[in-house]
Amino acid sequence: MGRAAYSDVAREEGVDIIGPSAIPIEEGAPVPREMTFDEIQQVISDFVYASMKAMEAGFNGVEVHGANGYLLDQFLQDTSNQRQGEFGSSVKNRSRLLDCVIKAVANAIGPDRFGLRLSLWSVFQGMRMSGLIPQFTNIILKARKFNIAYLHLIEGRVTGARDNDSHDTLDFAYDLWTGPVLVAGGYTLSEARRLLDEIHPDKKILVVFGRYFISNRDLAFRMREGLELTAYRRDTFYAVGSPVGYSDYAFSK
Ligand SMILES: Cc1cc2nc3c(=O)[nH]c(=O)nc-3n(C[C@H](O)[C@H](O)[C@H](O)COP(=O)(O)O)c2cc1C
Structure with a gap:
């Protein structure tokens, strides 16, 4: 969970709260310790291990959670990633961890078994960097290169499990992606129909319902x-x- 981890749980388990940089979600929240290179490599191996176990257990595929202010999202965005070196400090470097995870997991279980979830506009857990279009364009193009099964995007009008009245659009992401897209966030049946039949009839979109x-x-x-x-x-x-x-x-x- 990176900096979104709970301090009482971390204490109980005897582990440090770690993240890309020592930046808390908000004042008073736990300050994560900046991860070492070895810890970053360990995260990549953990994703591969967990994904292989999921396939072994009989799941059809694995959706990697790059959304909602958890660890992978924390590396992507400069609100939480201010590190120097190859995993921070530029658009390309902030995408690097997720890029490595996609590559390693897709290699282990097959890209056709791999989905990626991203939340572009969410402010949940201290996210929503200012230059998010170049950042997310970069990571979506990287994911496209690996030919993964689908991209799963969260609408701006939902932040975590709450609604807001944002009108930020995912259109730029739809334009970058050629394969199937899953989209979630405050949909009703009629809105889903409108998106699929009227707004983007040419796209392979699947609307997801949560709550x-x-x-x-x-x-x-x-x-x-x-x-x-x-x-x-x-x-x-x-x-x-x-x-x-x-x-x-x-x-x-
Ligand atoms: C009870 C509850 C728990 C959730 N837990 C998570 C979570 O652990 N991680 C996450 O990324 N999103 C979580 N979400 C957000 C949902 O995945 C989803 O993006 C959101 O509910 C939008 O879809 P909807 O409007 O159809 O509900 C949760 C939502 C609810 C209602």
Whole structure:
């Protein structure tokens, strides 16, 4: 999790909180220790190891999480990466860790089994660098070169698990990508239809639903049948260890 790690968990496990640079998410948050070269190499090996284990366990593929202010995103953006040397200090160098992870994992499990998730506009966990278009253009073009299965993008109007009223568009990313794109973030069925049928009928886009799946366990059925959706309850999203807001939403009649 890099600098997004919880200090009580790190203390319990006896590990340091590490990141690209010693920059906390916000004032008062844990200050990460700048990672060494060996620790960066270890992260690449860990992604390969975990991906191979996932394939061994029978998953169809692996989606690498380069989004939402976690470790790989922290290396990409200068809000969290101010390091000198080959893993920081320029667009190309900030992309390097993710580039290495894509290359190593795609090599291990096959690029057709590999997806990459990015959040371009999110401010969650202290992200959203100012020059993000050149940065994300660079990493999307790198991912394209490896011919991975798909790119998964998060809309600007969702930041973590919350909505905002941003109108930032993903169009530049759609233009860079030739393969399938998954897109998530505050979609309803009619908005998804509009994106696919009217705005980008020429693109291979697949709309992903997150929160509505929590409150509608039969979401696909309801959408197909045109049934009303149950609203989700935000205050129970993170009710750990409780069935409330997790397995107590009803099926449609
Ligand atoms: C309860 C909950 C937990 C989430 N956990 C994570 C997470 O651990 N990592 C992450 O990148 N996104 C997480 N998200 C964000 C979702 O992956 C997704 O991007 C977001 O919900 C947007 O899709 P939606 O509008 O259809 O829900 C979480 C969302 C919710 C509601």
